[in-house]
Structure formats: C-alpha cells, structure tokens
Amino acid sequence: MIKRILFFALILPFMSTVKTAAQAPKLLTPELLWEIGRVNLECVSPDAKTVIYSVQRYNIEANNSKRQLFACDITSGATRALTQADQNASDAQFHPAGDRLALIYNGALCEMPLAGGVPVPVTGVDMEIGGYQYAPDGKSLLFISEVQHDPSAAERYKLSKTKGEVFDGLFYRHWKSWRDGKYSNIFVAPYANGALSAAAKNIMNERYDSPLKPDGGMEQITWSPDARFIVYTSRKLWGTDEAVSTNSDIWVYEVSSGKTMNFSKDLPGYDLDPVFSPDGRYLIWTSMERAGYEADRTRIMLLDTYTQERRELTKGWDYEARSPQWSEDGQSIYFTSAQDFTYQLFEYSLATEKIRKITEGRHDYTAFKVAGDQLVAQRNAMDAPAEIYVINPQNGKTRQLTNVTDKPWKGLEKGKVERHTVKTADGKDMNVWMVLPPNFDPKKKYPALVYCQGGPQSAVSQFFSYRWNFQLMAAKGYIVVAPCRRGMPGSGQAWNDEIREDWGGKPMQDILSATDYAAALPYVDKARMGAVGASFGGYSVYWLAGNHQKRFKTFISHCGLFNLESFYGSTEEMWFANNDFGGAYWNSPKPQMYETASPHKYVQNWDTPMLVIHNELDFRVPIGEGIQAFQAAQLRGIPSKFLYFPDEGHHVVKAQNSLLWQRVFFEWLDTYLMAP
Numbered sequence: 001m002i003k004r005i006l007f008f009a010l011i012l013p014f015m016s017t018v019k020t021a022a023q024a025p026k027l028l029t030p031e032l033l034w035e036i037g038r039v040n041l042e043c044v045s046p047d048a049k050t051v052i053y054s055v056q057r058y059n060i061e062a063n064n065s066k067r068q069l070f071a072c073d074i075t076s077g078a079t080r081a082l083t084q085a086d087q088n089a090s091d092a093q094f095h096p097a098g099d100r101l102a103l104i105y106n107g108a109l110c111e112m113p114l115a116g117g118v119p120v121p122v123t124g125v126d127m128e129i130g131g132y133q134y135a136p137d138g139k140s141l142l143f144i145s146e147v148q149h150d151p152s153a154a155e156r157y158k159l160s161k162t163k164g165e166v167f168d169g170l171f172y173r174h175w176k177s178w179r180d181g182k183y184s185n186i187f188v189a190p191y192a193n194g195a196l197s198a199a200a201k202n203i204m205n206e207r208y209d210s211p212l213k214p215d216g217g218m219e220q221i222t223w224s225p226d227a228r229f230i231v232y233t234s235r236k237l238w239g240t241d242e243a244v245s246t247n248s249d250i251w252v253y254e255v256s257s258g259k260t261m262n263f264s265k266d267l268p269g270y271d272l273d274p275v276f277s278p279d280g281r282y283l284i285w286t287s288m289e290r291a292g293y294e295a296d297r298t299r300i301m302l303l304d305t306y307t308q309e310r311r312e313l314t315k316g317w318d319y320e321a322r323s324p325q326w327s328e329d330g331q332s333i334y335f336t337s338a339q340d341f342t343y344q345l346f347e348y349s350l351a352t353e354k355i356r357k358i359t360e361g362r363h364d365y366t367a368f369k370v371a372g373d374q375l376v377a378q379r380n381a382m383d384a385p386a387e388i389y390v391i392n393p394q395n396g397k398t399r400q401l402t403n404v405t406d407k408p409w410k411g412l413e414k415g416k417v418e419r420h421t422v423k424t425a426d427g428k429d430m431n432v433w434m435v436l437p438p439n440f441d442p443k444k445k446y447p448a449l450v451y452c453q454g455g456p457q458s459a460v461s462q463f464f465s466y467r468w469n470f471q472l473m474a475a476k477g478y479i480v481v482a483p484c485r486r487g488m489p490g491s492g493q494a495w496n497d498e499i500r501e502d503w504g505g506k507p508m509q510d511i512l513s514a515t516d517y518a519a520a521l522p523y524v525d526k527a528r529m530g531a532v533g534a535s536f537g538g539y540s541v542y543w544l545a546g547n548h549q550k551r552f553k554t555f556i557s558h559c560g561l562f563n564l565e566s567f568y569g570s571t572e573e574m575w576f577a578n579n580d581f582g583g584a585y586w587n588s589p590k591p592q593m594y595e596t597a598s599p600h601k602y603v604q605n606w607d608t609p610m611l612v613i614h615n616e617l618d619f620r621v622p623i624g625e626g627i628q629a630f631q632a633a634q635l636r637g638i639p640s641k642f643l644y645f646p647d648e649g650h651h652v653v654k655a656q657n658s659l660l661w662q663r664v665f666f667e668w669l670d671t672y673l674m675a676p
C-alpha cells in the first residue's frame with residue numbers, strides 16, 4: 001500500500017505536467033500567419049443569390065501563391081469551389097445574363113458555367129489583359145492592356161544591345177517600376193458567345209494610363225447602363241507635369257461616335273471611381289478638392305447627365321467617402337468611411353439628403369457589393385483576418401457568410417484589443433489602440449512596442465496586416481501601443497490636415513504622449529519599450545531616435561525618410577513632398593520642415609540600438625534614406641543592423657522575404673527588449 005501511495009505521489013506531478021503541456025495555448029507565429037487563407041470579395045450575381053470570393057494561399061517553399069474561386073449561396077451559406085487550388089483564378093465577373101462567369105485564369109481571360117466546369121478562353125483576345133468588363137447588354141467587352149507608345153533608346157538610336165534609356169521629364173520611375181514606354185489603355189470590341197467578333201479598338205490610344213498606376217483597378221472604369229458610353233479615370237498629364245499634380249479626371253467616351261468628353265475639367269484634385277445610377281441618369285464619383293494633396297477629404301460628386309447639373313452630396317460632412325455604390329432602387333448611395341478610427345458602411349439618401357451610419361463595431365469594412373436589398377462585405381479586425389459578411393442596410397445587422405480563416409486562426413490564443421483615450425500635449429483627446437499579449441496577467445510587467453503608422457495620412461483602424469501584424473507582436477509577449485496621431489483619417493479633416501508642414505511637431509508629440517501614457521501603466525515595463533514603423537512611421541522612428549530622451553531601448557525603421565532634402569531630391573510623386581513639406585528645400589516659404597523636422601539633424605543625439613530595413617526597388621522612399629541612417633548609426637558606434645531586400649519595393653510582398661523580415665524583426669526585438 002505504501003509503495004502504491006509513493007508511486008502515485010511520484011507520478012501525479014508528471015501527469016499534471018503532461019496535461020498542462022497538452023493544454024498549453026497555441027500562439028501565432030510568422031509561419032502560421034502565412035498559412036492563413038486571404039479572402040477577397042469578387043462579385044455578386046445579377047439575381048443577388050450568389051457571391052463569388054477568392055482565397056489566396058501561399059507556398060513558402062515555392063515562394064509563390066495560388067488564388068482559388070468559390071461560389072457561396074447568400075441565403076444558406078452553401079459553398080463550392082469553382083476552380084482548382086493549384087491554379088490561379090481571380091477578377092471574377094458575371095455575364096449580364098447571369099448564366100456564366102468570366103475570370104482571369106492562369107493569366108488568360110476565360111469563361112465558365114456557374115454550375116462548374118473547365119474555364120474556356122475567350123477567343124479573339126490576343127493580348128495580355130489587366131482587367132475587363134462586360135457591357136450591360138452583353139454585346140461588347142472592354143478590357144485594359146499595356147500599349148508601347150514610346151520606343152526604347154535602343155530602337156531610337158539603333159543600338160540593339162544597349163539597355164540605357166533617355167528621359168526628358170519626371171515620373172521616369174514610379175513606386176517600384178521604371179518608365180518603359182508602356183501605358184495602360186482601354187480597348188473595346190463586339191462580343192458574343194465567348195468570342196470577340198471583331199478586332200478590339202483602343203479608345204484612348206495615348207500615352208496616359210487608365211486605370212491610374214500603380215493601385216487603380218476596374219473600379220475606375222464603368223459602362224453606362226444602356227452601353228452607349230464608357231466612363232473612365234485618367235490623369236492626362238505627362239512627365240514632370242504628372243509628377244507634381246494629382247489632377248485626374250472623369251472622361252466619357254461615346255461608343256458610336258468615338259468622341260471623348262471631360263466631365264470634371266474644372267475640378268483640380270483626384271477624380272476617381274465613376275458609377276452610374278441604375279437608370280443611367282446620374283453619375284457619381286469621388287473627388288478631392290485640392291490638386292497635389294493626395295490625402296484630401298474624398299467627396300462624392302453627383303452629375304445629372306440630363307441637365308449637366310453637378311453637386312457635392314457630402315458637402316458639410318467632415319469625413320472621407322470611399323467606394324460609392326448605388327442601391328438597387330437608385331434612391332441611396334452606399335460608401336465606406338473612417339469615423340472614430342474604424343471603417344464602417346454609410347448610406348446617403350437622395351430623398352432626405354442625409355448621411356446615415358449603417359454599421360458599428362470594432363472592425364473595418366474594406367470592400368462591399370450591393371446584393372438586392374442586402375450588402376455583401378469584406379470585414380476584418382486587428383484580431384480577425386478578412387471574411388465575408390451579409391449586412392441588412394436598414395438595421396445594420398450582420399451575418400458571417402464565410403469561415404475560411406478558422407484554420408489555423410480559430411485555434412490560436414489571441415491578444416485582447418483595447419481602445420484608450422490619451423490627452424495630447426496640447427490637451428486634445430487622441431485615440432490609442434492597445435493590444436495585450438494572450439493570457440495577459442495585469443500583475444506582470446511586459447515590454448511594449450510603440451507602433452508608428454505610415455502614410456502619413458492613413459488610419460490606424462482595425463486593419464489586419466500580414467507583416468505589421470499586432471496579434472503576432474502580442475503573441476511574442478509584447479504590448480502593442482498604436483496611437484492615432486495627428487494626420488490620420490477618422491477624426492475629421494482638421495485632425496487629418498494638422499500634419500502638413502509639421503512632421504516634427506504635433507504628430508511626434510502625439511506619439512510621445514501615447515508613449516508616456518503607456519509607460520505609466522502598471523503592467524508596462526517602461527525600461528523595455530521600443531518604437532517601430534514604416535514609411536512615415538520609419539521617419540517617426542528616426543526622429544524619435546534623436547529626441548526620445550531615454551524613453552526607448554531600441555528602434556526599428558522600415559523604408560523610413562531620414563534626410564528630407566535628399567528625399568525631396570530623389571522621390572517620384574513630387575505633389576506629396578510639395579504639399580507636406582511646403583515646397584522644395586531651395587525655395588520653400590516655410591523652410592522649417594527641412595531645418596528642424598528632418599531626422600538627420602538629430603543624429604548627434606542617437607544613442608540607442610537600431611535595426612534599419614530598406615528595399616532596393618523603393619522609389620517612393622529611395623534606398624539612400626536607409627543607407628544614410630545605417631551608416632550614421634555605424635559611424636556613431638551604435639549597435640545597428642541593416643536588412644536589405646534587392647527585389648522589393650516600398651512593401652515586402654514575397655513570401656520568403658516576408659518571413660525573413662519577421663524573423664529578423666523579432667530576433668532584434670527579443671535581443672534588446674525581452675531580457676528584463
């Protein structure tokens with residue numbers, strides 16, 4: 001009996017240990033993050049019964065991804081795969097008859113029955129296309145394709161082996177591509193039964209792009225409901241003129257006559273995303289008031305095509321309005337906007353001329369489609385990857401339609417997301433998001449990361465990033481502090497504008513206010529705080545490195561601006577620098593941006609370990625900015641490291657590059673912040 005008691009006494013602790021290990025929470029890792037399928041809302045059927053969405057999955061070993069299409073019944077949620085997982089399918093669109101689906105399948109425009117089957121190429125398309133749209137009557141097809149309008153230097157100078165190029169204006173490179181003489185133009189052709197019945201006609205045939213590069217898509221092009229007109233967005237400026245202005249316009253092409261008209265000639269800023277009302281009488285689009293200000297308040301303009309009367313529908317409303325779409329009955333316009341630092345759905349009523357908020361909650365709606373009297377939308381949050389939801393626009397009630405990300409996401413322990421209100425140095429209320437580690441214990445002290453957002457005029461909302469992932473940072477044991485500093489959408493246009501010509505002023509003090517607030521919390525170890533960020537966030541890190549007064553123990557800057565003069569002299573979108581800096585460094589009426597806001601002016605104060613990350617193909621913030629910062633840190637004897645990607649632009653998008661980014665990122669943080 002004594003032996004049995006001794007045996008159980010010895011084995012019980014072991015059994016307890018085994019049980020505890022078996023029940024240990026599963027935490028997010030960089031590898032698990034890249035296992036999550038990335039959901040994208042594609043289209044809704046004309047009868048509003050079926051939604052098509054895609055799921056992109058990455059193969060880390062092959063360093064690539066495949067995108068698969070699925071059809072989901074909006075009422076029942078029944079889902080079936082339309083394409084194979086080992087093929088690439090995207091850009092789905094229903095034929096107006098609703099009996100078949102078009103898609104880009106392994107790079108080719110194809111069609112397939114909605115019931116399923118093998119995608120069949122649309123015949124007569126003899127060029128690579130980047131997007132397409134059926135005419136509403138189904139008798140024509142438009143698509144976009146790259147056209148070589150400018151010959152290369154090798155052709156002009158008859159030197160077949162040279163790779164040299166000659167440029168006579170700016171915008172000779174943009175984001176991560178050099179100007180190669182090709183422009184995205186719109187083609188249209190008669191179509192029937194899966195084939196073009198005549199050669200496609202280039203309705204632009206000019207050295208301008210539609211949609212706008214690099215991020216514009218088919219939302220910038222539309223047909224009129226009667227198929228008489230094609231309306232598109234283009235910035236018909238070239239060279240240096242294009243580099244200094246955001247002035248794009250809404251162009252209308254009449255199919256029968258070939259005539260083109262400009263509907264927004266007197267509007268100086270961005271004019272984008274035209275959409276006709278169901279009856280074809282009204283055309284709406286988004287418009288910014290100021291040329292050269294890419295983060296101006298986005299307004300909704302309405303044009304009565306019968307009377308040519310035009311008016312702003314969002315006049316007097318203090319927030320942006322994005323991605324407008326008409327209700328099925330043409331009496332309302334739905335759109336998204338950042339209000340209180342989350343992106344929600346809104347409705348403008350033509351009858352009452354009032355704006356109504358449809359949705360609430362701690363999440364972002366990033367895309368949506370009208371489906372009869374319902375909305376189908378893509379939604380995510382800091383603690384939830386994107387899924388598809390159905391929304392009742394009358395009462396805002398939602399129903400989750402897809403569960404693509406349940407594996408592995410549902411089985412992971414997540415960190416709690418909190419909203420805090422922090423007083424700024426000038427007494428204003430600032431929203432600050434905080435993410436706590438999984439299984440948070442308020443009696444413990446945790447290291448903290450102050451996240452500095454890029455943009456600079458972009459919101460810290462409820463985004464879910466596959467690189468700057470707050471849940472991943474929290475799973476590694478860090479408290480994430482994300483201030484919604486001056487210069488962000490979500491608190492009205494004045495708050496958004498206050499960053500202009502004041503980069504080193506109130507926005508930096510806002511970050512420091514959030515830092516000091518977090519440092520005073522009983523569960524934050526103020527001796528183990530780091531600052532991290534990209535682009536303007538990287539600028540913020542460099543500026544803080546010279547002005548933080550011992551608040552931080554380490555810094556990480558990705559593609560940040562270091563020397564504002566050299567940045568101005570080497571970036572490409574000059575409208576951005578002219579607007580935010582107040583002009584060129586050699587003749588700015590407010591030169592204080594270059595004199596006091598440039599981080600390189602404070603290198604003499606640097607004394608904190610720093611990881612610098614920069615990419616060779618980043619023409620937005622050229623790589624010299626990162627090289628200068630790393631070189632300064634090294635020459636000052638500061639522990640520092642340089643992570644370099646020769647094949648990435650402003651962002652890191654390739655699978656293995658992203659994993660390297662995350663491994664080096666956390667290796668650096670663990671070295672300097674994890675040890676008490």
